[in-house]
Amino acid sequence: MYQPHDLEQSHSPPEKRPITEVQAGTSEPFKRAKVEFEEPEKKIHSTEHEEEPSDPPESADTKQGKRDAAGWPKSRQGKAKDTKNKGRRRGTRDPGAQGKEDEDQGPKTPRLPKKQSALLIGFCGTGCNGMQIQPDVRTIEGVLFDALVRAGAVSKDNADDPVKVSLGRAARTDAGVHAAGNLVSMKLITAIPGVEDFVARINEELPPEIRVWGSVRVQNSFNARMSCDSRKYTYFFPTYLLIPPKPGTAFQRVHEQYAESMQGVDPLDASAHPFWSVTDSHSSSSTDDLMRKRSWRISAEQIEVIRQTAKKFEGTHNFHNFTVGREFGDRSNQRHMWKLEISDPAVYGDTEWISILFHGQSFMLHQVRKMMSALVLSCRTGTPSQVIDELYGPRMVMVPKMPALGLLLEYPIFDSYNRKVASLNEKLEPSHAEYRPEINFEQYRDSIDAFKQTFIYDNMRAIEDRDGVFDAWVRSIDTYGGNDLLYLNPKGIIPAAAVIKKGEKRDNPFKEKRRFDLTSFPDKQGTPTVEDEEEAERTLNKSCLEDMEG
Known part of the structure; x- marks a missing residue:
């Protein structure tokens, strides 16, 4: 019979046992294997999701034992591969040939920090199957994302999957529909080596019917759709x-x-x-x-x-x-x-x-x-x-x-977000790392018109x-x-x-x-x-x- 305390027990973290504690009859080789498993895990440097540090460093208590919030060891050994987000744009790299590519290319390109950014864009929708990325068809986001990869704003490690950079949009348009202004947000490399004008560099890689009006550094919690207060259509x-x-x-x-x-x-x-x-x-x-x-x-x-x-x-x-x-x-x-x-x-x-x-x-x-x-x-x-x-x-x-x-x-209009950042910016200089500009399409009115x-x-x-x-x-x-x-x-x-x-x-x-x-x-x-x-x-x-x- 189901009892509430059974559920609590099933989700409780396992008790920490002394490393030397071994059940009766356990052989010495098994003891050595268990000691090896309990060793603190080695730090693994990711090449796919690095972004500027925003969270405070972990405390000593958190690091001790290398366990997660539930009390389980944090090692990834033996865990199944993440299969979420099956609708991603995959297939641009051959996993089987990855090792050979690494050998041929030598040292990997240095990782560059990514920042949560908003791109203010405009486009003529003729010839595109809508705004949102879809497999095997030409879309506004698909063309834009490929241009960002070529410009260096998205690393090659993330080039096969827009989900890795948290791509989002303020408004979705149907096939063929135009937009004088729309906004997409994602984690971008904004300080590209050798590039002085970030927006101009992206526009160089885009067809003339798709334009980036500007780029805004936004808060890490920014969500293009949920942060949008209203939209204007004509x-x-x-x-x-x-x-x-x-x-x-x-x-x-x-x-x-x-x-x-x-x-x-x-x-x-x-x-x-x-x-x-x-x-x-x-x-x-x-x-x-x-x-x-x-x-x-x-x-x-x-x-x-x-x-x-x-x-x-x-x-x-x-x-x-x-x-x-x-x-x-x-x-x-x-x-x-x-x-x-x-x-x-x-x-x-x-x-x-x-x-x-x-x-x-x-x-x-x-x-x-x-x-x-x-x-x-x-x-x-x-x-x-x-x-x-x-x-x-x-x-x-x-x-x-x-x-x-x-x-x-x-x-799209972001009045609530703009009021929020304006309040936070009162005591900050524009050069400060925590300063966040407002989102304003009107400053590009001449170019948009x-x-x-x-x-x-x-x-x-x-x-x-x-x-x-x-x-x-x-x-x-x-x-x-x-x-x-x-x-x-x-x-x-x-x-x-x-x-x-x-x-x-x-x-x-x-x-x-x-x-x-x-x-x-x-x-x-x-x-x-x-x-x-x-x-x-x-x-x-x-x-x-x-x-x-x-």
Whole structure:
């Protein structure tokens, strides 16, 4: 029978026996072997994890007997090899050939101290499979880490595994998404022999679409994700997305029929809208429509409607309908949006654009793109802003994602950390070893703005001008004739026909196109390199979803 004291006994450290104590009948050779085992272990110098000393030296009592906190001998002899972190980037060195390499290379390179550092970076995400390192694909962190190895900021001993240098990030971005500012933290060799400008040396090893703005020495306990207070994202889109659905499309017919069944409301008459009241506009081709859409200009009244609807997102809400894989009762759905700012429209080339700045504590997977979709679709269909409140409720519905092309991470914010180090720095000179600078992206504003213009804005507008990505997205909405989007109605209430029930199959569900997750389209004809397939529903565990937040 289980007794509590049994557990205590099983975890108690073994009693220390005199070295000469031997059980009856023990032979002399065994006695000598035991004496050898009890000898203090020899100090082994590691070549992989050295960093600047930060902890006080051990006391004499701790060193005596060379035992750990549980009382067990600290020798590593006979212990199994550590097999944690199986997802590491391994395989750059051949363990079998290590001994031969050591003989050929002679004495090892002197070990250099590492310091916990934060790199402030910016990048154009085109051509990369997201921010986080993944095996066998090009990612922002993968390119950056390889550049750090070549520059000497990461030793060759640690070059095969970013986990060894505690790589972390403030915000994770999806494939193709851009960032004017992001932050990665890790233990780096910042005093590289022969290198006067640390940041410039790293940038020499990076492609021009990935830049390091600066490097900051941070506290050893710094965690890029947990130390971040909030993030800022911007979403850009052409104003023609706010033109009502084309008369005669499946979406327009279904929603007009549903609105007619509701009492006390007038259905949206899309044919009366100035854009669709032009002769032959109902039978025009999508190419002709797009040419006219580019010359369309939004009214001041429509801008005001967007601004008032966007205020519904501010504050703390349950955003379970604005991500994937989350149940209504999951407390992690509660997110706080500090502010949404809608810019005045501006014309670039032939097209008018609007940008919306999202400042939030944190964002779940696809959250900004789904918030944008709810905002744009409700405004273009005349749906009251009340629908946003409905989407915070327990009923689950399908909210499409806006194209990834318009999304930009501006930068993460570290106000709490900055206040903490500012307090600690009051009595320290900047040259002091314990002095820690604040994390501030604004000091690199000129360089960031120039980078955004060349590598992000110009690229985004050129792709839209060539391929009409946003027009293709809104036409994919208008060709849908099912019930999933019936919450876009004159009352702004979610009907039962639009509710998604877990495990229940729906007739004619809305199918998202993977092509709208892309930000680059190599085919000159505008045909994406990824087939237009339904985005398969993924069952993601909570840990995976948390790792995908930004």
